[in-house]
Amino acid sequence: MTEHTKPEDEANAGALAQAPTAAGMPDTGPLADIAARVQRAHAGLSPQLRQAARYILAHPEDVALTSMRRLADHAGVKPSTMVRLARALDFDGYEALREPYRAWLRGGEGAYLARARTLQARQAGAVGDAAHAALLEDMLSADVAAQREGLHPANARALYRACDRIRAARTVYVLGLRSCHALAHLFHYAYSLVYDNSVLVDAADGTLFDRLARIGPEDVVLSISFRPYTEGTVQATAFAVAKGARVVALTDSLVSPLAAEATQTIVIDTASPSYFQSLVPALAQVQALLALIVAAGGEDALNAIDRMERDLDAIGAYWTEPKRRRRTP
Template identity: 45%
Template structure:
């Protein structure tokens, strides 16, 4: 279980500036939080010890010791990617149910799409997307696949989606075209990709509406966003899980379809007709064509096997 689950509650985004500083320090220094006293943590963070007590209460703990124990548990179960992979191997050798443990974590991640976000949140984001001039989708590293999926799914029901890429070094050009009428759906989870955060900051400076799909209400993306959609990413494997983020993406595109009305249906019908006209998807082949194809393959194989073999001692002209 990730320490970031402490801060995935939407209530975490409502922390006072002082409590936010304390929470951010804990999130960035989990090892120190697990090892040191409250006073020492406060000294290192440059905050009053009472601030950490109030933060613990805000997060549902009786005191700082309960919060500290949580970090100690996480420290014992998490580590660098290599260490986590080694732990997974060790667990698999001792316990045949490692797959079941992973499955349970994945189910919890999928459920987080609804437990951490309300229908009203999805509806609000969907309405903003449908009203925007252009909707940009940005995700890097592990989040790029999510951005691509969300862009593709959204493109089936709306024409104003743009996937932000860096092909040919053109990402800066795409970011520069964003304006106050546009919306940026930006995705990242800890450890947050630096280039993603910088791109989001640029978009904010240009007046773009930001939708953050992220794993913590305290993430740098969530703090600058007009809308945030949260997910859990815990995993018993060596890498963070992306299924929670994918569940959020699918819920969001479903909300767009629901909110879009006839306009969405008309666009989707046009896309479907175009795909059908281009033969985009594999379809049933009639028996005659299938038989011809099989005969061609058999003939090709036979022509190869029937070629005369050269005697290695025979000279050729």
């Protein structure tokens, strides 16, 4: 022990080195490499960085499945601490640190299968309503936390700017494929109740790129995708950028392929205890964006909504309860 090494520091370093094996993770490979990096860097880490390091080694699934902000909250540190830890361990950034954990969780399997295995392992032996209710409560808590994170200042500013760009666009192209098609369709439908310059981009009949044929610099693409990113969405977004269009991205990371093309990025945490990522936080952001657009629309927006409602009433679009016949005495 050197003169400047405290006994508890030496114990912590040992604990850090043993964490991956103790958690059932491999003693060779990328995660063992991370543990070795932590051990080598330990003496130069601040108390907060050591706390973060202990947490990521003890909770590998949390690193793989949750957002940086939520992971930091679980570890009891600031999100910026996770970024500083990644750099202290000689990674280019937090996502580079996170990727080995995601690969470990997949274990050569698809992401959905790996999550399903984790879900089943969690519920193994669960008996009674209370045991099952814990899973549902965790899913609700994850969605609530993600929606709260969606209101942090950086995301709020991105929403405001996205609203401005969409309102100024000649045409708004709404792009979301596979699971994200429902989100894109909702935005397009609700937006079209007020404005007539929206185009829903989908892959029906192989016409994905056909729908973007007239896109140009005066247009905006609202592009939606989360890990694993749909290839068609990534390609169509790049195609729109090549045509000079601006991109507003709803995605799960500032380093996602959509964010790389975007002028505004709204980051959404989709982590869930379930086998499938949660789209609830993304739905909340879509609704927030729609609300901002209409709130800024003035009398023109109100008049358009009034006309639309009158037209829908005229064609009997919505069910109404039949009038009851009065009984004669």
